[in-house]
Amino acid sequence: MSAPSFSLVGLGPIINRWKYLVAGAVALAAVVSIVVALLLPNVYRSTAIFIPTNPQTADPDRLLEENAQLRNKLELSGRAEDLDRVITIGESQPVAELIIRKFDLYRHYEAGAPGDDKTDNFVLKEFSDNLSIVHNERDAIELTFMDKDKKLAAQVANALVQAIDSVNQQLTLENRRKVVDLYRQRYEYLSTSFERSRRELVGARKRYGIFGLEMQGRYMVKQLIETEAALRKAEASGGDVAGLRRALRGLTRADGGNLINLESYVRGTDSLSMFTTRVADLQGRLIGARSAFETAELSLRGHLSSIYVVQKAYPATKKIKPVRWLIVVGSVVLTFVLSVMFIALLELYRRNRPSAARPA
Structure with a gap:
């Protein structure tokens, strides 16, 4: 059956x-x-949204370009390498350890005292499991942190954004320092050259008795014409010919006793013209170099942000699980x-x- x-x-x-x-x-x-x-326990989730900027646009050499380009110094970047770099920094162990120490997550996770490999690994794993950093479809970074304490979750998320920004700035900080040092050396060199050329110009003015090329040339021509005309009249009328001859000699010859004379003027014109042009050129370059150095130094001390925060993390009003x-x-x-x-x-x-x- x-x-x-x-x-x-x-x-x-x-x-x-x-x-x-x-x-x-x-x-x-x-x-x-x-x-x-x-x-x-209730678990809350806080999310911060930010967009990385192009670190090259925050370099001092880029900050010194024309004003039309200066407006773009915090140019937002959707480049894959910038997004990947920010995500890698956020998921790195040094950043995680920094946040764990800052908020004393060993005590918060009730893991015990730090220093033990098992305890450290437990806290790092717990932290990593609660953290999420993703690149969304709008080329922005969404950083999410979950915790039983909704206020702590928001604080950790915002602290992570700041830590990412700080590390991201450090990647270009050394190069920015070198650029600022180059601007400082250029400014010091131009300052020394300007002072030396200025002293040479002052010495040449005293030596040749030239204190204003254009006005002095007009003055001398006028005096020469008037003195020579007076001499001719004196010769015709029997006036003070000897005195006028001495006056004419003083105006035309360097050994005539006059500080301002035609011979010194002609001999020093080329030298003074060269010195004046050199000093004017150095002065303009020195002003530009000083402005460039001050701007570069300010940008280095100012710590321009390498990210643009679209939305800070706020304590959640509703649990996630x-x-x-x-x-x-x-x-x-x-x-x-x-x-x-x-x-x-x-x-x-x-x-x-x-x-x-x-x-x-």
């Missing part, structure tokens, strides 16, 4: 025979899941399904036992 078949249609009578056991298991699961769900009703419903449904499977297998075993298959 063949063994009796078993089908799902027969589950109804089976469940009915075992209804008290199934009901008891489901009720017990409901009570236990309710207790567990109530004991589970646990979903208590889902825990209770899931536990009840799972217990009911397992109970039905158990009693169905038990009934199947009983029906297929050899002793049950032999005729009486």
Whole structure:
């Protein structure tokens, strides 16, 4: 005789025979899941959103370009390398250890004193599990941190953004310092050259008796014309010819006794013109170099942010987990399904036992 078949249609009578056991298991699961769900702490999530800037636009050499380009010195960057760099910094262990020490997460996670490998690894894993840094579809970075303390979650998220910004700035800080040092050396060199050229110009003015090329040239020409005309009149009328000749000699010859004379003026014109042009050029370059150095030094001390914060993290107003009703419903449904499977297998075993298959 063949063994009796078993089908799902027969589950109804089976469940009915075992209804008290199934009901008891489901009720017990409901009570236990309710207790567990109530004991589970609320977990809150805080999210900060920011966009990295291009670090090259914050360099001192870029800050000194034309005003039209200066307006773009905090140019937002959606480049893959900038986004990857920021995410890598945020997920790095040094940043994690910095935040763990700052907020004393060893005590918060009740892990014990730091220094033990097992404890350190536990805290790092707990921290990493609660942290999420992703690149969203709008080319922004979303940094999320979860914790039982909603205020702490927001504080940690904002501190992480600041730490990422600080480390990201350090990547270009050494280069920026070198650029500022180059501007300082250029300014000092031009300052020394300007002072030396200025002293040479003053010395040449005293030596040649030239204190203003254009006005002095006009004055000398006027005096020469007037003196020579007076001399001619004196020669014709018998006036003070000797005195006018001495005056004319003083105006035309360096040994004539006059500080301002034509001979010195002609001899010193080229030199004074060269010195004046050199000093004017150095003065303009020195003013530009000083402005460049001051701007570069200010940018270095100012610590321009390498990220643009779109949204700071705020304490959450709603928990993210646990979903208590889902825990209770899931536990009840799972217990009911397992109970039905158990009693169905038990009934199947009983029906297929050899002793049950032999005729009486």
